[in-house]
Amino acid sequence: MQAVQITEHGDTDVIEYDEYPDPDVGRDEVLVDVKAAALNHLDIWTRRGMPGLDLEMPHIPGSDGAGIVEDVGDGVTRFEVGDRVALSAGVGDLRMDDPTLDPRYHIIGEHVPGIHAEYAAISADNLIPVPDDVDWTVAASSCLVFQTAWRMLIERAELEASESVLVLGASGGVGHAALQIADHAGAEVYATGSTEAKLEYAKDHGADHVCNYETENFADWVREETGGRGVDVVVEHVGAPTWQDSLASLTKGGRLVTCGGTAGGNPETDIPRIFWNQLEIIGSTMATPEQVDDVMELVWDGTFEPAIREELPMSESARAHEIIENREGFGKVVVRPDSELQ
Structure with a gap:
């Protein structure tokens, strides 16, 4: 078969599309x-290499x-040949109440070969059924980000309808x-x-207030928009460049929930602000199978939709x-096997 392969950690020149067993x-x-x-x-970090x-x-x-079931092992009862399926990439002990807390938890595509x-x-x-009427592009691009965001907001931050959120x-x-x-949860969205x-996209998909962070400090903007109060929850996934302003955007008793640091994983932090304002810093990784099912039902029925920025052959x-x-x-970048595009 043909497969995308990283031959060593480095820049994009280490990526090949070639024969693989x-x-x-x-x-x-x-x-x-x-x-x-x-x-x-995650694919960028994996290619570059991480400690x-x-x-x-x-x-x-x-x-x-996402794709079609071609064959099943002798122990598989959930799926049959011909079924439509999508990958949910987190691997943990399903006997645990929360498999994401398994010390051996890992992610397909990052720690072991991917798709x-x-x-x-x-x-x-690690597969979920895909309804017949769902496009392959939607099925292939939704699961990781929607399960991550769902767990962050609904499960970890316990967002309520009366609250405000900065994304x-x-x-x-x-x-x-x-x-x-x-x-969807009924929050006031910044x-x-x-x-x-990008700001127009945000307004079209749920944002009540938007800020261009290239031309304005977003923490100052939040304070002005909220009359000095700040927001209840900040969804933080950028890291070092935004961390201090994310903390400054929170109201007293607010929660910062983070799933990563795409632009830097070791920020300076403001400890006095954290203890004086009694802020909560909440980590979140992927989701449980039940949480995946909950959010993906809302993707499948069209309540949520992935943004697609480009579709390319895997080569x-x-x-x-x-x-x-x-x-x-x-939005998401989708790649398809070259054989699918011929």
């Missing part, structure tokens, strides 16, 4: 004929994708999902973006990485 299907696995897949910032990430090379990336290939052998526990980078992957979820087009995956790294446009 066909996957063997284990007893509890499903062979997926991949119809479409999508990129996340503690020890991968066997070449490595197939990809934590988002950016013509075929992928995936544990049945940073509201047109990015997690950002555009969080924007829609916060609006959003930031770097261009007028152009290096270009797909560049689009995300260079912050070109907004």
Whole structure:
């Protein structure tokens, strides 16, 4: 089969689309004929290399994708050949109340081979059914960001309808999902973006107030918009460049919920502000299977929709990485096996 492969950690020149051995299907696995897949910032970090990430090379990336069941292992009862499925990439002990807290928790595409290939052998526990009327592009690009944003806001921050939320980078992957979820929950939504087009997208998808962070300090803007109060919740996934202003945007007793630091993972922090204003700093990673089911039902019925910035053949995956790294446009970048486009 053909597969996207990272041959070593580095820049986009380490990405190849070439022959790779066909996957063997284990007893509890499903062979997926991949119809479409999508990129996340996670793919950029995995390609570049991170402390503690020890991968066997070449490595197939990809934590988002969807396709048709081609074969099933002897122990699989949930799926049959011909079923439509999408990947939910978090792997934890399902006997735990919260598998994301499993010390061995890991992510398909980051720690183990992913789904950016013509075929992928995936544990049945990591697949979810896709309705017949859902487009492959939607099915392939939704699961990681929507489950992440849902857990952040609904489960971890326990957002209530009467509250206010600031979503940073509201047109990015997690950002555009969080924007829609916060609006759906009935919150007052504040959003930031770097261009007028991104701000218009944010307004069209749930933002009540928008700020161009390239021309205005968003913490000052939030304070002005809220009469000096601040917001109840900040959705933070940028990291070092925005951390201090994110804290400054919160009201007393507010919650900052973070799922990553795409622009820097070790920010300076304001301890006096945290204790004096009694702020909560909440970490969040992926979601439980039940939470995935809850949010994906709302994707499948059209309540939530992924923004797609570009669709490319998998052979152009290096270009797909560049689009995300260079912050070109907004939304998800989808890649499809070249054989699907012929």
